[in-house]
Amino acid sequence: MDSNNPRETWNRFQSALQRAQRSGAGGRGSAPKGAIGGGIGLALLAGAVFVGNSALFNGMLSLCLAV
Numbered sequence: 001m002d003s004n005n006p007r008e009t010w011n012r013f014q015s016a017l018q019r020a021q022r023s024g025a026g027g028r029g030s031a032p033k034g035a036i037g038g039g040i041g042l043a044l045l046a047g048a049v050f051v052g053n054s055a056l057f058n059g060m061l062s063l064c065l066a067v
Helices: 006-023 033-066
Strands: none
Touching: none
16 A cells, blocks of 8 residues: 555545545534524624614614704
């Protein structure tokens, strides 16, 4: 076995990839448990920022127009 041989390296890479796919490490599995909660948290945070930004600038606009 020559570690500098590209064919040997490619064969080892393919073997490792096949082993990982058989064990489920590289396949398309379900999302991790925290991913859904994290996505919902980010959506809520983005909504809060949007509402806060709108409230701030709508308040400033009405304040400027009143003067």
